[in-house]
Amino acid sequence: MRRRAAVLPRRLLALCGVLACAAACGSPGTGDDGRLPAAPAGVTATAGSAGSVHVMWDAVPTTPRVRLYEVYRGTAKVAQVPASEHMVDVTRLRPATGYVFTVRARDGEGRLGPPSRPVRATTPAAVAADDAAPTRPGPARGRVIGSREVPLSWSASRDDTAVLSYDIYQGGSKVHSVGGNQTATVLTGLRPGTRYAFSVRARDAADNVSPPGGTVRLTTPGTDDGRGTAPTAFRAGCHRADGAYYLDLSWTVPRTDGVVTEYQIRLDGQSATSLVYGGDAPRGRARYSFYVGREAGVTHRVRVRARLPDGTWGGFTAERSVTTR
Missing domain, CATH: 2.60.40.10 (Immunoglobulins)
Structure with a gap:
C-alpha cells in the first residue's frame, strides 16, 4: 500500500525555510558570517640547529577572530600556539634532512582555515664536539x-x-x-x-x-601614550596572613604580537619587584600577591606594566590605592 507524502501548509514551509537559513547563517549580531580564517602569509622557515627549524608568519586579520595557529611538518601537526604568537621553534628534527612546513589558523568556533603556502628548510649535518662559538657579528x-x-x-x-x-x-x-x-x-x-x-x-x-x-x-617617529599596551582590568586588594599583609593583584594580559613573560610592579612610586614567567606565562588573566609589611592602616599605591615581545616596556595600568586592614 502506497502512502501519500504529507503536505505541509505554506506558512509552515516558509517558517522552516527561515529557521534553516538562521541555522546556516547564524543569528544577527554574532559577527560570524561563516567565513574561515584566512591562510597565514609571510611564512618563513630557517634551520636553527641540526635538530631544529624556526618558523615565522604574519598575523591573520581578525575577522573572524583567530584563536590559535597550528604548524604542520608535511601532514603532521607539530606545534600549536595562541593567536598572540607568530613564531615557533620546531625541534626534535633529524640532521641533514629537508622538511616542508605550513601554518593554519583556527578561529574561536574551532574552524580551521586553509594552509599557508608551503616553505622548505633543510637542517645541517650534525657536527661532533663543536664547542667553538661564531665570532661576534659586525655592529648593527x-x-x-x-x-x-x-x-x-x-x-x-x-x-x-x-x-x-x-x-x-x-x-x-x-x-x-x-x-x-x-x-x-x-x-x-x-x-x-x-x-x-x-x-x-x-x-x-x-x-x-x-x-x-x-x-x-x-x-621610531610618532607618539604612543602606552594605553594600548597596558594591562587592562587591573584590580588590587589586600589580605592578612600570619600577622603580615599582602597585596593581591590581578590584570588582563595585554594583546600583543607574542607572549608576555615579564611584568614590573611599582609600589608607592618605586619599582617593587619584577615578575618573570617561563613557559607557563598566563595568556588571559594574571594574578600575583606579595608582602608589604605588618602595619595596619597603611595606604599603598600600586600599578603594573608589561615587557612586550619587541623588548620594550608597555604602558602602566591605572594606579590603584589599597589600605592594609
Whole structure:
C-alpha cells in the first residue's frame, strides 16, 4: 500500500525555510558570517640547529577572530600556539634532512582555515664536539623608515663550520631570526614614538651562540601614550596572613604580537619587584600577591606594566590605592 507524502501548509514551509537559513547563517549580531580564517602569509622557515627549524608568519586579520595557529611538518601537526604568537621553534628534527612546513589558523568556533603556502628548510649535518662559538657579528646598522618598521644590517660572522642563523635582540629579548646567509632584515610590528636598541648574535649548527655585535639605537617617529599596551582590568586588594599583609593583584594580559613573560610592579612610586614567567606565562588573566609589611592602616599605591615581545616596556595600568586592614 502506497502512502501519500504529507503536505505541509505554506506558512509552515516558509517558517522552516527561515529557521534553516538562521541555522546556516547564524543569528544577527554574532559577527560570524561563516567565513574561515584566512591562510597565514609571510611564512618563513630557517634551520636553527641540526635538530631544529624556526618558523615565522604574519598575523591573520581578525575577522573572524583567530584563536590559535597550528604548524604542520608535511601532514603532521607539530606545534600549536595562541593567536598572540607568530613564531615557533620546531625541534626534535633529524640532521641533514629537508622538511616542508605550513601554518593554519583556527578561529574561536574551532574552524580551521586553509594552509599557508608551503616553505622548505633543510637542517645541517650534525657536527661532533663543536664547542667553538661564531665570532661576534659586525655592529648593527639601521635607519627609521616609518613608525612601525626598521631595516637592519650587519657584517657577517665567521665560524669553524658555518654560521647557521642570526638572532636579533632588542635589549635582552630575542625578537627575530634569519638564516646564516643573510646579513640584513626588516623588523616590523614596532611601536611609534619608542626607543629601541638592537643587536645581533650568530648561531652555528651545534647551538653555539656568539657575543652580541655592536648595538644600534633608534627611535621610531610618532607618539604612543602606552594605553594600548597596558594591562587592562587591573584590580588590587589586600589580605592578612600570619600577622603580615599582602597585596593581591590581578590584570588582563595585554594583546600583543607574542607572549608576555615579564611584568614590573611599582609600589608607592618605586619599582617593587619584577615578575618573570617561563613557559607557563598566563595568556588571559594574571594574578600575583606579595608582602608589604605588618602595619595596619597603611595606604599603598600600586600599578603594573608589561615587557612586550619587541623588548620594550608597555604602558602602566591605572594606579590603584589599597589600605592594609
